[in-house]
Amino acid sequence: MSRYVVIGLGKFGSWVAKTLEALGHEVIAIDSDALLVDRHAEFVSRAVEGDGTDPVVLRGAGAAEADAAVVSMGENLAASILATVALRDLGIHSLYVKAAGDAEGRALNALGVTEVIVPEKEAGVRLAHRLGAQEVLDYQPLGSDSSIQEIAVPQAWVGQTLRELAPRVHHGVQVIGVRCALTESVQVPPDPDAPLKDSDSLVVAGADAALAKLAGH
Amino acid sequence: MSRYVVIGLGKFGSWVAKTLEALGHEVIAIDSDALLVDRHAEFVSRAVEGDGTDPVVLRGAGAAEADAAVVSMGENLAASILATVALRDLGIHSLYVKAAGDAEGRALNALGVTEVIVPEKEAGVRLAHRLGAQEVLDYQPLGSDSSIQEIAVPQAWVGQTLRELAPRVHHGVQVIGVRCALTESVQVPPDPDAPLKDSDSLVVAGADAALAKLAGH
Numbered sequence: 001m002s003r004y005v006v007i008g009l010g011k012f013g014s015w016v017a018k019t020l021e022a023l024g025h026e027v028i029a030i031d032s033d034a035l036l037v038d039r040h041a042e043f044v045s046r047a048v049e050g051d052g053t054d055p056v057v058l059r060g061a062g063a064a065e066a067d068a069a070v071v072s073m074g075e076n077l078a079a080s081i082l083a084t085v086a087l088r089d090l091g092i093h094s095l096y097v098k099a100a101g102d103a104e105g106r107a108l109n110a111l112g113v114t115e116v117i118v119p120e121k122e123a124g125v126r127l128a129h130r131l132g133a134q135e136v137l138d139y140q141p142l143g144s145d146s147s148i149q150e151i152a153v154p155q156a157w158v159g160q161t162l163r164e165l166a167p168r169v170h171h172g173v174q175v176i177g178v179r180c181a182l183t184e185s186v187q188v189p190p191d192p193d194a195p196l197k198d199s200d201s202l203v204v205a206g207a208d209a210a211l212a213k214l215a216g217h
Numbered sequence: 218m219s220r221y222v223v224i225g226l227g228k229f230g231s232w233v234a235k236t237l238e239a240l241g242h243e244v245i246a247i248d249s250d251a252l253l254v255d256r257h258a259e260f261v262s263r264a265v266e267g268d269g270t271d272p273v274v275l276r277g278a279g280a281a282e283a284d285a286a287v288v289s290m291g292e293n294l295a296a297s298i299l300a301t302v303a304l305r306d307l308g309i310h311s312l313y314v315k316a317a318g319d320a321e322g323r324a325l326n327a328l329g330v331t332e333v334i335v336p337e338k339e340a341g342v343r344l345a346h347r348l349g350a351q352e353v354l355d356y357q358p359l360g361s362d363s364s365i366q367e368i369a370v371p372q373a374w375v376g377q378t379l380r381e382l383a384p385r386v387h388h389g390v391q392v393i394g395v396r397c398a399l400t401e402s403v404q405v406p407p408d409p410d411a412p413l414k415d416s417d418s419l420v421v422a423g424a425d426a427a428l429a430k431l432a433g434h
Contacts, residue, residue: 016342
């Protein structure tokens, strides 16, 4: 179990705090809005009302002993910067900070934070990749030139099994899972001896070029 | 090449539009804010100033011929609903709508949209999983009880090859890629005959329970 401090309980901070607590960790959540603090009291280990940019508030809440901090102070860049600096002064070096956009992200990166998160950018780019790559239902980059994608079963593969097809040997891609359209369930790892159906889709990993070839574009 | 219409050029809509255009598609972007429309004129096929909830504006912009629509009208639920209904009336059935939160998402789902996206939730849950699962550097859900995660090489595996270890047979997981800490590159698919190093990390797919066992927690 680790201890996390989450500053700011807007939507992003709230989901981070609730999910970390659900994963079995200790979460200290701080917000200046009493209503938001009350709403989170039952979901997190400790919900504290106060100014998350104030070192005294942070220290009093137990933030100095946190393994990592998430700063999610909405559109307020100045507050995000002050909280980040205060947390670093407390000795926390693992700092994840939400930014409103790329310009704000550059300012926060200049402070040396661990990672800047721009939720609207992350979700927007992911959706566009899912929509825009023909047949591809989902997209997850893996390094610079490979990814995990979900594609429809290539027409020529229907009725054959993964053992017969040997996608890794013949196409340089690995089939990680098979999603059944009827049950909406994903079989991971896939059964190598089950014939592929027209309605199935495949979760595959490989170089982008190999995946594009497979998806037929 | 497909044609997409994006209603609303705030941060989320802007990233969707720019990314789809960069992927080689035709994007019609509509917003009532002239400044936002001007800013996107050079990035998208067609940037239109107008009320994205108005069927006449949508038809005039060419939205009726779009393969899919993305509605990203900020926090304005009523506008999102009106635009969604207008697009459906134009015959577009592939509708992706941004929502401010879960309550708004339920209202939009009741309209029968293809998918509701809550960027702050998506990014928040992803960050929490990355932070909160020990040793796990990244996390991608696959269906309800399996996922793709990045984990450190288990100590007992160091010096052995994937062919010797046969993780699929012995642990029910598939190693998709190996990330080298020195070069920060990910090898996909991994070389089955390269001995694993202490400093490597593995991208693995499998049932959550099998992955948790592997990560030693």
